Structure formats: structure tokens, C-alpha cells
Amino acid sequence: xxxxxxxxxxxxxxxxxxxxxxxxxxxxxxxxxxxxxxxxxxxxxxxxxxxxxxxxxxxxxxxxxxxxxxxxxxxxxxxxxxxxxxxxxxxxxxxxxxxxxxxxxxxxxxxxxxxxxxxxxxxxxxxxxxxxxxxxxxxxxxxxxxxxxxxxxxxxxxxxxxxxxxxxxxxxxxxxxxxxxxxxxxxxxxxxxxxxxxxxxxxxxxxxxxxxxxxxxxxxxxxxxxxxxxxxxxxxxxxxxxxxxxxxxxxxxxxxxxxxxxxxxxxxxxxxxxxxxxxxxxxxxxxxxxxxxxxxxxxxx
Amino acid sequence: xxxxxxxxxxxxxxxxxxxxxxxxxxxxxxxxxxxxxxxxxxxxxxxxxxxxxxxxxxxxxxxxxxxxxxxxxxxxxxxxxxxxxxxxxxxxxxxxxxxxxxxxxxxxxxxxxxxxxxxxxxxxxxxxxxxxxxxxxxxxxxxxxxxxxxxxxxxxxxxxxxxxxxxxxxxxxxxxxxxxxxxxxxxxxxxxxxxxxxxxxxxxxxxxxxxxxxxxxxxxxxxxxxxxxxxxxxxxxxxxxxxxxxxxxxxxxxxxxxxxxxxxxxxxxxxxxxxxxxxxxxxxxxxxxxxxxxxxxxxxxxxxxxxxxxxxxxxxxxxxxxxxxxxxxxxxxxxxxxxxxxxxxxxxxxxxxxxxxxxxxxxxxxxxxxxxxxxxxxxxxxxxxxxxxxxxxxxxxxxxxxxxxxxxxxxxxxxxxxxxxxxxxxxxxxxxxx
Numbered sequence: 055x056x057x058x059x060x061x062x063x064x065x066x067x068x069x070x071x072x073x074x075x076x077x078x079x080x081x082x083x084x085x086x087x088x089x090x091x092x093x094x095x096x097x098x099x100x101x102x103x104x105x106x107x108x109x110x111x112x113x114x115x116x117x118x119x120x121x122x123x124x125x126x127x128x129x130x131x132x133x134x135x136x137x138x139x140x141x142x143x144x145x146x147x148x149x150x151x152x153x154x155x156x157x158x159x160x161x162x163x164x165x166x167x168x169x170x171x172x173x174x175x176x177x178x179x180x181x182x183x184x185x186x187x188x189x190x191x192x193x194x195x196x197x198x199x200x201x202x203x204x205x206x207x208x209x210x211x212x213x214x215x216x217x218x219x220x221x222x223x224x225x226x227x228x229x230x231x232x233x234x235x236x237x238x239x240x241x242x243x244x245x246x247x248x249x250x251x252x253x254x255x256x257x258x259x260x261x262x263x264x265x266x267x268x269x270x271x272x273x274x275x276x277x278x279x280x281x282x283x284x285x286x287x288x289x290x291x292x293x294x295x296x297x298x299x300x301x302x303x304x305x306x307x308x309x310x311x312x313x314x315x316x317x318x319x320x321x322x323x324x325x326x327x328x329x330x331x332x333x334x335x336x337x338x339x340x341x342x343x344x345x346x347x348x349x350x351x352x353x354x355x
Numbered sequence: 356x357x358x359x360x361x362x363x364x365x366x367x368x369x370x371x372x373x374x375x376x377x378x379x380x381x382x383x384x385x386x387x388x389x390x391x392x393x394x395x396x397x398x399x400x401x402x403x404x405x406x407x408x409x410x411x412x413x414x415x416x417x418x419x420x421x422x423x424x425x426x427x428x429x430x431x432x433x434x435x436x437x438x439x440x441x442x443x444x445x446x447x448x449x450x451x452x453x454x455x456x457x458x459x460x461x462x463x464x465x466x467x468x469x470x471x472x473x474x475x476x477x478x479x480x481x482x483x484x485x486x487x488x489x490x491x492x493x494x495x496x497x498x499x500x501x502x503x504x505x506x507x508x509x510x511x512x513x514x515x516x517x518x519x520x521x522x523x524x525x526x527x528x529x530x531x532x533x534x535x536x537x538x539x540x541x542x543x544x545x546x547x548x549x550x551x552x553x554x555x556x557x558x559x560x561x562x563x564x565x566x567x568x569x570x571x572x573x574x575x576x577x578x579x580x581x582x583x584x585x586x587x588x589x590x591x592x593x594x595x596x597x598x599x600x601x602x603x604x605x606x607x608x609x610x611x612x613x614x615x616x617x618x619x620x621x622x623x624x625x626x627x628x629x630x631x632x633x634x635x636x637x638x639x640x641x642x643x644x645x646x647x648x649x650x651x652x653x654x655x656x657x658x659x660x661x662x663x664x665x666x667x668x669x670x671x672x673x674x675x676x677x678x679x680x681x682x683x684x685x686x687x688x689x690x691x692x693x694x695x696x697x698x699x700x701x702x703x704x705x706x707x708x709x710x711x712x713x714x715x716x717x718x719x720x721x722x723x724x725x726x727x728x729x730x731x732x733x734x735x736x737x738x739x740x741x742x743x744x745x746x747x748x749x750x751x752x753x754x755x756x757x758x759x760x761x762x763x764x765x766x767x768x769x770x771x772x773x774x775x776x777x778x779x780x781x782x783x784x785x786x787x788x789x
Contacts, residue, residue, distance in 0.1 A: 099783070100784060100785075101784065101785030102462050102464075102784055102785045102786055103785050103786070103787075104572050104786070104787060105492060105569065105572060105573070105574060105743075105786065105787065106458070106461065106462035106743050106781075106784065106785070106786040107458065107461045107462070107491050107492035107494075109462075109464060110464035110666075111462070111463060111464055111784070111785075114785075190605075191605065194603050194605050194606055195602070195606070196602060196606045196609065197605055197606055197609065214760075214761040299757075300550065300603060300604070300605070301603060303549075303757040303758075303760055303761050304757075304761065306754060306757075307750075307754055319435070320431055320435060320746065320747070320750065321746075321747055321780050321783075322438070322462075322463060322784060323780075323783060323784075
């Protein structure tokens with residue numbers, strides 16, 4: 055006789071709980087609890103008194119003061135502008151190159167596909183820190199063979215300008231992340247039904263036409279997803295500018311929101327840092343929502 | 356043996372739970388059998404050269420206290436790490452604190468009050484100016500190790516070869532800078548460090564500036580002063596006239612290796628770094644007094660470290676034992692110096708002689724560089740006080756340097772913004788400042 059309905063349900067709940075418990079445990083410990091602590095910190099400010107000698111700092115409740123301070127700090131707002139500008143430069147270039155490379159790899163004429171996939175992906179396995187250090191050397195006049203060569207041909211290379219700084223960081227991140235997105239796009243291209251491509255060929259479309267008018271629209275979902283992840287990653291930009299700062303001198307301590315937050319922690323302003331972090335989180339959430347919403351039409355995720 | 360296997364077991368058990376537990380497991384004492392006194396294990400954080408050698412020598416000579424040394428980064432990173440560790444409750448027992456950073460570390464409540472244990476010791480052993488550096492708010496907080504008396508290291512061979520006199524004043528230094536550039540178009544007299552502001556801060560000290568002062572219950576922050584302006588104007592002139600190497604740090608090292616940087620200003624401790632960084636130039640360097648503004652010799656302190664006990668330490672006594680051994684005994688100094696990596700000038704005068712005996716001077720052609728450093732000690736300008744927020748000051752000046760490098764800012768203008776920011780930061784932390 056089969057078990058009763060409620061008994062089955064109860065058993066299923068038990069099993070479900072067993073399987074989901076690890077997730078919720080980790081989710082609580084490493085996501086919700088830190089966010090909660092961050093929320094608490096954001097409402098407090100560390101205070102000492104007098105000359106500040108020997109007394110232990112106290113956490114004083116300051117309400118939303120940390121948030122107003124962050125939101126009225128032109129340097130914090132400026133950091134978002136910098137990242138916005140960076141996204142405008144970086145995302146079209148990086149996604150564009152990745153898409154073209156993926157379509158080339160997928161074309162009927164491509165040879166040694168495995169090799170190119172691997173070769174393109176290679177920069178992505180270099181840790182960001184190491185990559186930034188290598189590029190910093192390549193950006194340093196007198197040490198860099200590239201700059202020396204450019205100068206020999208009379209092409210000036212100046213990282214000491216605002217545009218130079220964004221270019222330097224965008225170049226580095228493009229180098230790092232293009233390969234990754236090529237792999238994503240290439241995988242998506244494998245899912246394009248071959249009949250469709252054959253039909254286009256029969257209809258007389260050339261390779262370029264197929265790539266642009268058939269394949270690319272069909273992997274729109276993957277492209278949107280890549281843009282979404284890239285935007286979120288760009289908003290949190292930290293390691294690359296932090297290291298490249300040595301060569302690109304216009305990158306200041308509040309160049310990106312994450313750098314701004316880091317700089318606050320160095321000034322022992324944990325409350326301000328927590329508030330700025332939460333603001334950044336909200337901005338990221340809104341940005342993610344907008345990107346998905348904006349591109350939902352026709353997207354096949 | 357028993358201790359060892361217990362330690363291993365503790366470590367294994369700890370590793371299975373979490374890394375944090377390992378740290379606690381190691382800092383606790385382990386009992387030895389047969390009623391012998393327990394061995395107290397303590398941890399020690401530093402970035403100073405030869406710290407491992409010092410720790411090893413201490414462990415060899417002691418049975419009741421064993422020290423575990425952990426290398427941490429110097430500068431702002433290291434102090435941030437210490438502050439966070441104290442908050443998290445897993446700070447080391449013994450922390451390294453530079454004099455400049457002591458008020459900052461106190462404002463964060465990172466150090467235990469060990470006044471009762473060390474005040475007499477510090478008062479009896481150290482010269483008054485050094486005592487002042489570790490005495491704040493009527494309490495003695497740390498035990499000093501060294502005096503970072505600022506000197507000038509120079510390429511003796513090149514100066515002699517081109518018959519350029521070693522400069523004794525800043526005017527002579529400028530003249531020499533022109534002569535160096537003339538002698539070799541690729542060479543400059545010294546490097547203008549584009550990011551690290553420590554030397555520059557101390558050059559202001561040497562000129563008689565006093566960046567921090569205490570007025571009643573409030574800090575007085577005065578970065579911008581006529582003395583500071585004199586220093587900034589002088590160096591801006593050298594930069595504008597292209598008389599100093601003005602390139603990123605990576606490139607500076609390359610030029611030094613190529614023999615294109617003829618002097619280096621720095622604390623006495625910098626000799627060790629020179630030796631390690633430029634082994635090919637052994638025998639070619641020498642040390643001299645820092646050039647001064649008038650004929651009277653004057654110096655300042657750059658760097659210089661002391662050791663304190665962290666607030667969360669449960670082994671104060673053992674920590675103090677290790678600290679006093681490192682700083683006040685000939686054995687401790689000998690262990691630091693005989694490794695050859697450190698060229699620290701002990702703050703206790705008798706120990707400076709021990710250090711001089713143990714430092715291999717081959718790199719300096721046999722010159723007694725300790726005599727130069729010791730002679731610089733009494734010429735250090737008095738009245739300089741380090742204040743809280745120095746981490747921000749060093750950082751802020753470094754940040755301004757970047758603007759100077761790109762020509763967006765002139766050196767004399769760097770003080771204003773940093774002074775304003777420092778006062779704002781201190782007030783934000785509840786510290787009285789103006």
C-alpha cells in the first residue's frame with residue numbers, strides 16, 4: 055500500500071530541507087549575516103574623545119548620517135561617473151571583440167578551433183592582481199618595450215591624463231575578459247540550429263551575412279547576460295585601477311566606488327565605508343534589474 | 356616531544372574546524388609533563404628586516420617562552436591588518452609600531468597599557484628624545500628598537516671620480532646636483548620618490564616644521580608653515596630643473612642598478628636595503644650627514660620602530676620578555692644585525708656599538724656607517740611630535756605627489772589639502788583637532 059499523502063509530503067519536506075539546508079546555512083553565514091552587520095555598521099560611527107590616546111573607540115549611533123555624507127561627497131558621486139564612462143568605453147569594445155571572435159570561431163572556415171578557444175581564454179586564468187602588475191610594467195616608460203617602440207615611431211603615450219587612465223584600465227580588462235566571453239558566445243552559437251544556417255545558405259546568404267543577421271541575433275540572450283555581468287563587474291572595479299595607479303597617475307583614491315570605500319576604511323571610517331557599500335549594492339541591484347528589463351524583449355535566455 | 360605532538364594534534368584538529376581556530380590553538384600555552392613550567396607561545400607580527408632571525412635566536416635561548424613570527428606588510432596595509440585583527444580578537448601578542456604611527460594605533464585602541472611594566476626601563480635606558488616618542492598622555496606605550504636618524508648615502512666612487520664635493524648644505528646639494536647632471540646626462544643626484552612620502556615628511560621635520568602639537572585637550576595640525584614651504588619650494592625647483600630622477604619607483608630601481616642615482620637619503624636602517632638591492636655596487640657607497648639648511652648639522656628621524664603588546668594579548672608577561680630581549684639586550688641586537696640584512700641603529704647608545712661591531716661594512720668600503728648615524732642622532736631637530744592620522748597624512752601627501760608628477764600641482768601646494776583633510780578626519784573620529 056502506498057504511503058499516505060501527508061506522510062509522503064512530510065517525508066519530502068524532510069528530504070528537501072536536508073538538501074537545501076547547506077545552501078541556506080552558507081547563504082546566511084556568508085551573505086545575509088555580513089549584510090546585516092554592514093547595515094548595523096552603516097548606522098554607527100567610531101568615536102574616540104579628547105586627544106584619542108589610549109581610549110577604545112566607541113560605536114556611536116548616527117542614524118543616516120553616514121549615508122548623507124556619502125551621497126553628498128562629490129568624490130563618491132564622481133567615482134560613479136568614472137565607472138560609467140569606463141563602461142561606455144570598455145563594454146562595447148570588449149563585447150564587440152568577443153562577439154566577432156566567437157563568430158569567426160564558429161564560421162565554416164575556422165581552423166584549429168580548440169587551439170584558439172584555449173589561447174583566447176588564457177588571459178582569463180591569470181589572476182587579476184598579477185595581470186595588473188604585468189600591465190603596470192608595460193605602461194611604465196623606460197621599462198616597457200611597447201612604449202619604447204611607440205616613442206620610436208613618434209607616437210606619444212601619456213597615461214597621465216584622465217582619458218589615458220580609463221584607456222589603460224579598459225585595455226587591461228579587455229585583455230583579461232574577452233576570452234571568457236568568447237567562450238560563452240561560442241557555446242551559445244553551438245545551440246543555433248544548423249537547419250537555420252543551412253536554410254540561410256540555401257537562400258543565398260554569405261558567411262558574413264549569416265553571422266550578422268542570423269547567428270548574432272540568435273545568441274542575443276547570451277550577449278545580454280554577458281553585458282549584465284560585465285556591468286556588475288565594472289561597478290565593483292578595484293584590483294586593476296588599484297595596481298595600475300602606480301603608472302597611471304590620474305587614478306586617485308576615489309576613482310571607482312570600491313576604491314572610495316577602501317580609502318574610507320583606511321581612514322578608520324567603517325561606518326562611512328559600510329554606508330557607501332550598501333549604496334553601491336543598491337545601485338548594482340537597480341542596474342542589474344534595468345539591464346535585464348531593458349533587453350528582455352526578444353531575449354532568449 | 357610531547358609538546359610537539361600535542362601541537363601537531365592541536366593544529367590538525369584546528370585545521371579541520373577552521374583556520375581561525377588554529378591561530379588560537381597556537382597562542383595558548385601547552386603543558387609539559389613532570390611539573391616543569393609551561394611553555395608560553397606568543398605570536399609576533401613585523402615587517403622589519405631580520406625579524407625571523409631575531410625570533411629564532413630568542414627561541415633558542417629561551418625555554419619558557421616560544422615566539423611564532425609572522426611576516427606582515429609594512430606601511431598602511433600592515434597597520435590596517437593590525438587594527439582589524441585587534442577588532443576580530445586574533446591580533447598577535449607583539450606588534451611592531453613605528454613612532455609615527457603610535458598615536459594612530461592608540462586612537463584605535465590597539466595597544467595594551469604596559470606603562471607599569473616598562474616606564475622605568477624606558478626611562479633608565481633610552482635618551483630623552485626617544486622616550487618622548489613612546490610616551491603619550493603620560494603613559495609609556497611601547498619599547499623603542501631603533502632611531503631612524505636620517506643620513507645621506509652616496510656613491511663615493513662617482514663623486515671622487517668626477518671631483519664633486521660631497522654636499523654639506525642644501526645649497527651645496529643643489530650645486531652638486533647640477534654638477535652630477537653635467538658629468539653624466541643620464542645621471543641625477545637623487546631620486547624624487549613619486550609615491551612614498553616618508554622621506555619628504557622627515558625633510559620637513561629637519562627644516563624645523565612641527566606638523567602636530569598638543570594644545571590642552573586638542574591636536575593642532577600645522578602642515579603648512581614657512582618651514583614646510585621652504586622645503587617644498589626647494590624640491591620643486593630641483594624637479595622643475597630636472598635635477599632629480601622623477602620617474603616611477605620601478606624605473607628608479609633600474610636606474611640605481613645602472614649607477615645613475617648618486618645619492619640616497621634615508622634612515623640609518625636604509626643601508627640594509629641598499630646592500631640587498633644593489634649587491635653589484637658593493638664597496639662603492641658611503642654614508643654622510645644629511646645636508647642641512649645652515650652650516651649647523653641637522654637631522655630628522657625617518658621611520659624608526661618600537662614594539663608594543665596588543666590589547667587582546669593574554670600573554671603580556673611573555674610578550675614583554677620577548678620585547679625587552681629584542682630591544683635592550685646585546686644578544687637581541689646581535690641577532691638582528693649579524694644576519695647582514697638589517698642595518699638598524701639601536702636607540703640605546705651602548706647597543707649602537709654592539710650593532711656597529713656586528714654589521715658587515717664591506718658594502719660601504721669598510722666605513723663605520725654607525726659613527727655617521729650616531730653623530731646624526733643628537734642633531735635631530737627637537738619639538739617634532741607625531742599625531743594621530745599620520746597614516747592619512749603619509750597617504751595624502753603621496754596622493755598629492757602624483758599630481759606634482761604630472762605637473763598639475765606644485766609641491767608648495769601639497770600641504771593645504773592634506774592638512775584640511777587630516778583635521779576633518781580626526782574630527783570625524785571624535786578627536787579634538789584644529
